[in-house]
Amino acid sequence: MVNQPLVNPCDHPHPIPAGGLTKNERLVWDALVETHAPQKAYEILDKLKEKGVRAPMTVYRALDGLEEKGVIHKLDGINAFVLCNHEVAHAVQAFLICTQCNDVQELGLDTEIEKDIRPVLTDRNFRLHAARLEVKGLCETCGQSMGSPG
Numbered sequence: 001m002v003n004q005p006l007v008n009p010c011d012h013p014h015p016i017p018a019g020g021l022t023k024n025e026r027l028v029w030d031a032l033v034e035t036h037a038p039q040k041a042y043e044i045l046d047k048l049k050e051k052g053v054r055a056p057m058t059v060y061r062a063l064d065g066l067e068e069k070g071v072i073h074k075l076d077g078i079n080a081f082v083l084c085n086h087e088v089a090h091a092v093q094a095f096l097i098c099t100q101c102n103d104v105q106e107l108g109l110d111t112e113i114e115k116d117i118r119p120v121l122t123d124r125n126f127r128l129h130a131a132r133l134e135v136k137g138l139c140e141t142c143g144q145s146m147g148s149p150g
Contacts, residue, residue, distance in 0.1 A: 038080035
């Protein structure tokens with residue numbers, strides 16, 4: 001079976017990682033694409049039961065594989081997974097998470113966050129594997145509906 005290019009809901013293309021995706025990774029990927037929102041592992045499992053996936057470990061292994069390939073991210077603060085919005089793998093990840101509507105925005109790779117952290121790592125001779133910043137608050141829409149300035 002030939003894998004087709006991965007595309008997230010925002011139509012950002014994702015190259016197939018070397019070796020492609022396993023069958024279960026593809027099922028989990030499709031479930032995330034279909035939803036357009038952060039999903040917990042058990043929510044994904046519920047969607048995949050009709051496709052014969054019954055074991056939570058099957059979903060967790062697929063999520064681990066997708067995260068390792070750089071096409072999804074785990075949001076620790078809400079224990080959910082989202083599609084990556086970038087075409088290249090990146091160690092520094094930053095997200096804005098709305099606590100009211102659960103919208104998640106992944107910040108672009110051009111943010112100052114990585115530029116600011118690199119000198120600190122170099123000064124301490126520390127090798128970065130991954131860094132994830134999760135900022136919780138209200139998105140523009142929810143902030144306006146509550147009458148707050150943002």
